[in-house]
Amino acid sequence: MMGYKKALKVGSMALILLINHALQAADKSDSSNYAPGDVGPHGGIVYFVDASGEHGLEAKASDEINTLNWNEAVIASSAYGAEWRLPSKTELKLLYEQRSLVGDFANDDYWSATELDSNSAWIQGFFNGDQDRYNKYSTLRVRAVRPF
Incomplete structure (x- = not known):
């Protein structure tokens, strides 16, 4: 069961990083x-x-x-x-x-x-x-x- 929780945490962190990257890219496109x-x-x-x-x-x-x-x-x-x-x-x-x-x-x-x-x-x-x-x-x- 610990493996599942760890995988969920890692997956959640990866999703947060991906969303943050997408938001930063959108901010840059506004000032192109x-x-x-x-x-x-x-x-x-x-x-x-x-x-x-x-x-x-x-x-x-x-x-x-x-x-x-x-x-x-x-x-x-x-x-x-x-x-x-x-x-x-x-x-x-x-x-x-x-x-x-x-x-x-x-x-x-x-x-x-x-x-x-x-x-x-x-x-x-x-x-x-x-x-x-x-x-x-x-x-x-x-x-x-x-x-x-």
Whole structure:
């Protein structure tokens, strides 16, 4: 019976060490350095990184399945969880500039979260690079982003 208790203690200690190692590895992954094109800490594609390499922006790897009006776009972007959202006008311009790293964009217009007034918001053309205002009731493409 003593052999069983000793084996149980050794097994328990090994399990505790394994869990501790896994937690330390997870802590290190939270402070990893990222570069544009990497898979980000929340599963998106990194398209902007600050000088530290630890903070930036990541975008979903693909658009929403359907084109959406602006209000639907805001809701759909936030449905992915904490901090996922529609990009600001400036963030969307950065995303356009890094479109080849992120990939899977249509040659079409995409919504930004930046409102001009109660009836219009800014958009980014992914076919020509232009930004313009657009009626919120129109349906356009959507790509969610989040900071890290």
